[in-house]
Amino acid sequence: MFARLQKDRRRLLGLALLIYILPFILHNPYYLTVLNLSALNILTVCGLTLLIGYAGQISLGHAGFWALGAYGSALLSLHTGWSPWITTLLALLGTIGLAALMGVTILRLRGNYLVMATLAFNLAVYFFLVEAEDLTGGPPGLPGIPPYKLGPLVLASDLAAYFLIWTVLLLILFLTFNLVHSSEGRALKALAASETAAACLGINPHWYKVLAFVLSAAYASLAGSFYAHYLSFISPKTFDIFFSVELVAMSLFGGRGSIWGAVLGAGTLTPLPHLLSFFDEYRDLIYGALLMGVLIFFPQGLMGLLERVLRSKSSGLKS
Amino acid sequence: MGEILKLQTVSKSFGGVKALRGVSFSLEDGEILGLIGPNGAGKTTLINVISGLLKEDQGHILFEGHSLKGLSPWQRAALGLARTFQHIQVFADLTVLENVLCGLHRQRKTSFWAHFLRLPAAVAEEKDFESRAYQALALVGLKEKASWEAETLPYGEQKKVVLARSLVSNPRLLLLDEPAGGLNERETEELGQILLKLKTKGMTLLLVEHDLNLVMNICDRVVVLNQGEVIAMGSPLEIQKNNRVLEAYLGK
Numbered sequence: 001m002f003a004r005l006q007k008d009r010r011r012l013l014g015l016a017l018l019i020y021i022l023p024f025i026l027h028n029p030y031y032l033t034v035l036n037l038s039a040l041n042i043l044t045v046c047g048l049t050l051l052i053g054y055a056g057q058i059s060l061g062h063a064g065f066w067a068l069g070a071y072g073s074a075l076l077s078l079h080t081g082w083s084p085w086i087t088t089l090l091a092l093l094g095t096i097g098l099a100a101l102m103g104v105t106i107l108r109l110r111g112n113y114l115v116m117a118t119l120a121f122n123l124a125v126y127f128f129l130v131e132a133e134d135l136t137g138g139p140p141g142l143p144g145i146p147p148y149k150l151g152p153l154v155l156a157s158d159l160a161a162y163f164l165i166w167t168v169l170l171l172i173l174f175l176t177f178n179l180v181h182s183s184e185g186r187a188l189k190a191l192a193a194s195e196t197a198a199a200c201l202g203i204n205p206h207w208y209k210v211l212a213f214v215l216s217a218a219y220a221s222l223a224g225s226f227y228a229h230y231l232s233f234i235s236p237k238t239f240d241i242f243f244s245v246e247l248v249a250m251s252l253f254g255g256r257g258s259i260w261g262a263v264l265g266a267g268t269l270t271p272l273p274h275l276l277s278f279f280d281e282y283r284d285l286i287y288g289a290l291l292m293g294v295l296i297f298f299p300q301g302l303m304g305l306l307e308r309v310l311r312s313k314s315s316g317l318k319s
Numbered sequence: 320m321g322e323i324l325k326l327q328t329v330s331k332s333f334g335g336v337k338a339l340r341g342v343s344f345s346l347e348d349g350e351i352l353g354l355i356g357p358n359g360a361g362k363t364t365l366i367n368v369i370s371g372l373l374k375e376d377q378g379h380i381l382f383e384g385h386s387l388k389g390l391s392p393w394q395r396a397a398l399g400l401a402r403t404f405q406h407i408q409v410f411a412d413l414t415v416l417e418n419v420l421c422g423l424h425r426q427r428k429t430s431f432w433a434h435f436l437r438l439p440a441a442v443a444e445e446k447d448f449e450s451r452a453y454q455a456l457a458l459v460g461l462k463e464k465a466s467w468e469a470e471t472l473p474y475g476e477q478k479k480v481v482l483a484r485s486l487v488s489n490p491r492l493l494l495l496d497e498p499a500g501g502l503n504e505r506e507t508e509e510l511g512q513i514l515l516k517l518k519t520k521g522m523t524l525l526l527v528e529h530d531l532n533l534v535m536n537i538c539d540r541v542v543v544l545n546q547g548e549v550i551a552m553g554s555p556l557e558i559q560k561n562n563r564v565l566e567a568y569l570g571k
């Protein structure tokens with residue numbers, strides 16, 4: 001129990017070291033931008049993993065929560081002049097409230113119905129952003145979103161945003177590992193394995209589904225806010241259902257049910273299109289083929305593949 | 320000794336099939352009550368109704384004097400009414416120890432935040448739970464395999480994990496749905512010993528079982544169900560001599 005948490009904390013420390021050294025090696029700001037976007041996707045997919053892999057529920061609407069975080073915080077800071085830190089927090093609280101309301105009602109649905117409900121939510125958010133032009137700026141987008149500030153320091157550059165976003169992500173990963181290695185995480189896993197058996201141990205299935213849903217929405221909202229204040233420009237196109245699908249794909253690609261899978265999945269699939277840009281029009285084809293290949297041949301995702309390789313290596317050493 | 324569970328004319332139908340017809344009996348505090356009957360007698364249906372997975376059409380179920388009407392399975396479990404399933408259900412992706420720890424869920428006193436931030440209260444509770452889970456694993460003889468993935472254990476041992484998981488929180492009443500199903504003779508004997516130990520710890524057991532040997536050896540009383548009706552009730556010896564029971568089992 002404690003051993004597993006310690007192991008994940010050691011790995012996290014390794015990741016942190018890598019992250020804080022990387023900017024001294026990479027000098028191209030383009031790489032930093034891609035890494036920043038990766039971090040935001042990892043954050044969101046990490047939440048989705050709690051929902052999909054732990055609680056056993058699926059959502060195709062998390063781009064909607066990302067949009068709530070992005071537009072909520074951006075509009076608040078633009079209209080009130082409040083610090084982005086405060087508006088980020090307010091957008092987060094608002095999203096949590098809405099997700100809790102939604103969770104209590106739609107998580108009574110199962111399987112396909114739940115997927116449809118979350119999809120409908122995403123579409124509703126998307127069309128609202130497109131149609132409510134006076135408020136949101138409509139399809140052309142919303143420019144001039146103020147960046148985060150730390151005292152006199154304006155965190156607008158790619159490098160500053162890199163340290164900010166990755167530090168937040170590492171902190172949240174730390175807390176998430178606390179959670180998954182506690183009775184809360186076990187209750188969620190039990191729920192994904194067998195709802196009936198879990199309920200017969202006194203685990204309230206509905207409560208834990210709502211908890212996972214709200215947490216995943218909160219992670220997405222946070223990612224959205226950081227995205228908005230980092231890029232200073234957002235438009236509805238970013239938050240369509242294809243982004244929701246992509247997020248779920250990242251979770252499955254990395255290995256559902258594993259937080260490290262979320263890190264791997266989003267951490268490889270976000271930069272991949274940029275790496276594949278070399279192939280021009282074949283890019284999407286290769287991306288799709290790779291995704292399908294992993295999901296067909298390694299249903300446990302990259303993390304499952306990695307664990308299998310490590311296991312066979314260690315058993316090979318023993319024999 | 321009082322009654323811990325009381326069933327009053329409990330009935331349940333599935334469409335036109337009457338699975339339970341006015342079943343009434345009660346469990347005394349601290350006894351092992353065997354519930355037997357031919358296939359399709361309604362034993363599993365009855366356990367599902369008591370644990371709240373199915374809703375009775377008619378009748379009342381009282382647990383420690385309180386009606387269970389309207390309570391969902393998790394609420395009944397939280398009251399101290401635990402059960403196991405005929406077809407084992409270890410939680411995949413969790414180790415043996417983690418599976419057993421899930422059984423302590425109903426006794427949690429810490430909040431989500433305590434675990435998210437890993438506050439001292441949460442750590443202390445985890446430590447306490449862990450030592451209790453080890454005790455339960457020692458009781459079923461699986462302490463050495465605590466860190467195994469539960470799914471990788473052989474069938475008989477998985478059943479023990481499920482048993483440890485449901486008894487770790489010291490429930491008042493434990494409903495066991497065919498715990499010996501699929502076990503070999505030696506394993507069944509071990510199971511009997513474990514169940515007797517639980518009895519000495521003050522737990523009340525309702526044992527649904529096909530293995531009549533086990534039932535006759537460890538039960539204080541036996542209730543016989545046939546076609547949804549209680550046809551006999553009494554000590555194991557009385558049941559063995561009861562003509563209606565012999566008829567139901569052997570046909571006439």
